[in-house]
Amino acid sequence: MSENRSDALSLPATLPLLAILGIKECDSADWPRLRALQYARVAQHTRFRLGAHFACAAISCWISLQHLAWLTVLGWAIGLALTLSIFTSQDWLLRKADGRTLSQREAFRHASGSALVAIAWAAQPVLHWLYGTPTSMLQAWLIVMVVTLGSSLALAAAPLGAIIYIATTSMTAIVVFGLAGQYPPAVAALLYMLVILWGVYQRAEAFLRQSAAEAGMNERNEVVSLLLREFEENEADWLWQIDTQRKVRSVSPRFAFALGLEPGEADGMPFLQLIAGDAWKTGQFPTSLHDLAERLKRKESFSNLLVKVSIDGVTRWWELSGTPMLDEEGKYVGYRGVGSDVTEQRESSEKIAYLARYDTLTELPNRLMVNESLGEAMKYAKQWRSRCAFMMIDLDRFKAVNDSLGHQTGDELLAEVSGRLKSILSENEMCGRLGGDEFAIVIRDVKDRDYVDTVARRVIEHLSQPYEVNHHMLYVGASVGSAIAPRDGRSVEELMRNADLALYRAKDLGGGEHFQYEPSLHKSAEERRQLEFSLRMALDRQEFELAYQPVVDANDETIISFEALLRWNSAEHGFVSPAKFIPLAEDTRLIVPIGSWVLEQACIEAANWPDPVKVNVNVSPEQLVEPDFVATVVRALSTSGLPANRLELEVTESIFVRDALVAGKALKEVMHLGCQVALDDFGTGYSSLGYLRQLSFSTIKVDRMFVQGAAQGSKESLAIIRAVVAMADSLDMTTTAEGVESFEEAELIRELGCTKIQGYYFGRPMVKAEARKLFDVPGRLRA
Template identity: 35%
Template sequence: MPNNFASIVTLSSRSSVSLARASLFKFAGLLAGVFLLASVSLIYLAHDLDRTEEVESAFYTKKAMQSLEKSLRSTVKDYAFWGDAYKHLHTEVDLDWAFVRQNVGPTIYKDFGFQGLFVVSDVNRTVYSVVKGELKSVEVSEWLKQSIAGIIDKARAGAETETPTTAFINVNGVPALIAAAAITPGTDPSVVADDRSPSVLVFVDVLNSAKLKLIGNDFGVKHLHAATADEAGATSLLPLGIDGAAGTLHWSSSKPGLRLLKLGLPLIGVALLLVCLMTWAILRRTTAGALVLDSSYASLQRSQEALATGEARFRDVVETSSDWVWEIDADWRLTFLSERFEDVTGLSRDAWIGAMIDDLLCTELGTLSQWLSIPNRRPDLSVQCRYVDTQGRERITRLSAREMTGEGFRGTATDVTEEVEARRRIEFLSQHDALTGLPNRRRLHEFLDSKLKALQTAEQPLIMLSLDLDRFKPVNDLLGHAAGDLVLNEVSSRLAECVRDGDLVARIGGDEFVLILTDMSIQEQVEALCRRLIESIERPITIDEQDVFVSTSIGIAIAPTDAFEATELLRYADIALYEAKAGGRNTWRYYAGDMNAKIIERRRLESDLRFAIKHGELRLYFQPRYRIADGQMVGAEALVRWQHPERGLIPPDTFIPIAEEAGLILSLSDWVISTACRCAAQWPESLFVSVNLSPIEFKRGNLVERIQKTLHDSGVDPARVELEITESVMLDGAAGALEVMRALKRIGVRISMDDFGTGYSSLSYLREFPFDGLKIDRSFLNRMGGNEEDTAIIKAIVGLGRALSLIVTAEGVETADHLELLKEVSCDEGQGYFLSRPLDIDSFNALAGIVVDVKEDGFR
């Protein structure tokens, strides 16, 4: 029996051991399946995180390039659709205005980093080049080593709609962004487009490694650079241009999934190893005796310690993440917050555990609990939430959430405040002026469109004021652009102080501003505001302990009375502004229908004048000049007339100002000088010809070279040619005028000051400048009343000329009394209707060479 009992006990013990082993193996297999499932889930989650990060990086990289294109289009548009740029870069290339004064020159490279700036003329020739802030003489296609004819044509096609174009190209293996826009007068009514194809302004922004890295940092994209051949098969790629012709961008996407795998898989492996060790230990114990509870308890205790270690490691992974983890129950109350919650938000975990999550976070679409309760909500979606930190500042976090197996939710939160603020800043700059912070032209059009759509009747009109600063250019020229920026900022503040809430103040150009007024229907209110604006801007502006003074002219247009479209309203306000400037500046004018008609008429006259110069409609008349002492003809002044086919003979005081404003004065002057010299070459040697010069010719036009060429072609003796200039030539730039006049004297021509006595510094100019004569303005003789004071004034002028060894000529000799007075004061020469009217060339040739006597009724 004892042996049988022992056998039964042994068998029973062996059966217990076998049963324990079988149960243990089943449990181990189940745990292995759990670990395998956990590993697969972790790998899937890691892959999903990496894929999401890759998609976001590609999105922000694409956004960065789009933002760069948008910024470059806006910049080239501001420079190209500008009246001054049209005058100085299209009509003719003015290097002094563009490069020396830095209107479109080195600052493009210093301020914006554009390595290339080019102006392509209407015949597709590069006429102005600035490379890395230095003036160069190079064709744009030669510098880029490729033709951009398609881009140039597309830019010209957008001239009517003021639409620039951009394109990515490859320059020497480096991607570059090129922006081009046709140069047009914009909304400047004083600039009139000619009949040539528009020139094109081209900016080139070379995207080198440093610039790409900076762009990537602004948009949160790491290591953004041009892809090399070794990176051609990478996933983080963005082709530039057509099929990547301009190159490909590559960046380094963060790998949150990879980091999770590096931390999670070892933990799972360690846990699996611990389970294997536990199974091995239990099997070892069961072989010694399945009923030894102490050994089993010890093994169980060791397994619990291993699990605790695994949990601790997982908790460390969570706390080292940049996000904070949260959990809520079915009542929307927070049940768990990771330690990173306090580091990121500055709020207390203990204070918020147990509180409602809606009290902590809110969304723009409602409460967070409402968002979490959306049926069939995709678990991979996230939402932006707002909360207030301990310093009272609003912060923004991106929240992701998943529903737990039981009830409630858990998820992570990432602080994205800086990212959101950067995007808001980019959006703000797209609609506001970077210097003053005022709305820009884009925002102005949006505001106008919305207001005009809501505009119903003329009882509550929309008032537009177009302002342009007077005397602002000297501030930039004398004190520098930094001082000009300070003036613009101060003017912007003063304008904003003068308007009410709901009104708009916008800066649309260099010193051009637009005000949009609502709820102002009484004319007295508008004019009171205009007075207040002028008075406010006229107040001195102190810069470096120096008072600067500017003023403003204002043009007023009203919707719907004048126009119902934003572009038309802006154009009419500009026309009214032009009239205000013509009316003496520092005032305001309302738009009237005849203003537009005047501008149209002026532009038609300008067009006719272009045709007249090219097709021989100009006529030259000659008014003889006589020596007062003996009545001998000494020469004649050449006077241009315009024989218009419909309007008849047009005097010079009508079309000369148009020629000066439209840039036609040089070609007009060339015709006058050439014709006068050819005619004088046929006169007797004793006669000279006198020609008037425009002050503009001293600033540009190669005056000395033009005079030399004309003298050579006509064969006339330079001593028989006299050039008449007015005092404004010296006022606009004495140093430059003096240099030109000395060069003219070296040629051998005579120089005379015209309209003497009507300026402010004539005496000083007569002493310093190489004049041969002066002409007494006709106003002195016209005011003569026969008294001693009039005689004394004219006598003093004649005496001054004699003292300086100058030939004195009196203009406007209309009566015998005038002639008698000039004899008494011993004036050298005279001209006027009493002596002879202006004659055409045939009549003058008939008179030339005839010596006449001085008679009481004039010279015959």
């Protein structure tokens, strides 16, 4: 960079006048820096110029008081003092300009200050012409001429201000003498101006060239000094020298330290023997030492040659540069060069290269290396007209382990998984970690379609075996999606995308499955993408509405509450099943704003119902982990005016897997408000009595599959319902049986002891107007 700056300060052979004045810039030089050098020199003479001005001003005032009124003289002196203060302040700002660049605007501002001072001095001859005598006018001009000469010398480094000053004072004198009829002084003033202007121009050009040369030299000296200082302070560098027999000579302390010897011990020893170690006896030299020996033999210069050496039995890496030495007659007398120990840098580079391609947790190839390996496999398959495959693996239920036992346990589990994967793969497969709990396998040669399925089944079987981590017995499975090249993709990106689509379908099948890519998956993915796009705009388009299904007392069939059920009538897709768009909303976290809307609208509608009819609102686990969930509930209650005891939130057991601590805390705060919480779908998922102990649920809802099973005489379903009812009664909880569709089922539920019933038999989900009609008849609260 310094070299470029020095080149930028070089000047052309001929300098235009406008360039010297700073009005025009040439492309061949760095004029902002040159301009800064000019004006920095001007600022050095500020005090001298200021003193000279005051001295001449004092003399001028003494002469003027003999011919002019004292008020006129005082006014002129004050004007001069003001202009000098302005000019001096501008000089003060330029005192350190040589360390920076200077714009044309700053130069013109300085020249304007010079012009103000010149106008003040030019007023002297004018005043004497108007109010004095010809003699006093000549005396005033002589003083101005002295000031002009001094200023031209002081401002010559920055000629624009000097020329303006000289031209202003001289032209004023020429005009005044001409109007007074004193032509000889006018001609003398003209000649005087021309001579001084020529001198200023010559002096300015000389100063400019001298300053550019000095600045360039100083910068080059600084660069040389910096390089020498860096070399002297860098303890990893040393100078080395060998003679014609390749024996080291003039061993420096640093070179001896690098060799692990004293300077006297190393002097005269063969260079290659000192750095070869045990290889000197066996003759098994590293390739880099062979390369060094060949260069020394051919007497050729080399630079930054990386050599593997052995010092005291320890392998090191040296970077050597060397040049043959010749005597006055041109005869070869040895080598001289510089060297440095770059072992740490090389090890660091190797570590960086490893980290760039391997995952530190599992020690498996990372995504980058997996991509490269897949690219090589596809290239090989294309060359030999064979097939390769790519498999994506996703662990089932890993998130539950991570959330419940912490990331450290999760990381140890991932390390166990990687060990199992490496143990079951052959040389034909390469396994890597893509990130998180996603792994991948590249199969280089696929003999048949069943081969991929065989590998996938082996992976699922081994990864589904129990793990013992930190005294915990953990169970996770695996889902696998695969794609075969070139049939399913002709590029790395295409093949990976299609394998990912197959994995997504395997997860949809419930996990623990292998699914091979099919072209129809693209259509499903596109439908999902379009559905997600429409879902993101559904709230703004007001496409959602709520339906309400009554929940009745099991004994007298009076309406106890309504469950608010979300419905979506999309402009693009028509009516979309909740079973289709609710999971999508949860995956994309759109369920959070949608759930807030549902909660608010349900509370507003419930406020129109007679007391004590409640409204039941389903809450997603994604909503519960939001920091402002409780505030959302409070906002819905306050907006609607609904009492808190008439709002019952329904949650599923999955909240305890998502984030039990956060979800439990949020539900407890909601209960403190007076709201009730129901546990929905109990017995269908991650059922545990510990959940019922953690929170005081108001209601346990029995899933419709048990109700239907009991109606069909299933002993298991009957036993489960009786157990749930008994447990709920002992815990002071109510029970709601879902999916009751006939009189027989309702009677059975009553016999089993359920508190409340919900189902088509008592009412299908209905719009809010239909729900209100159930309350139109006074005293009618029956379905």
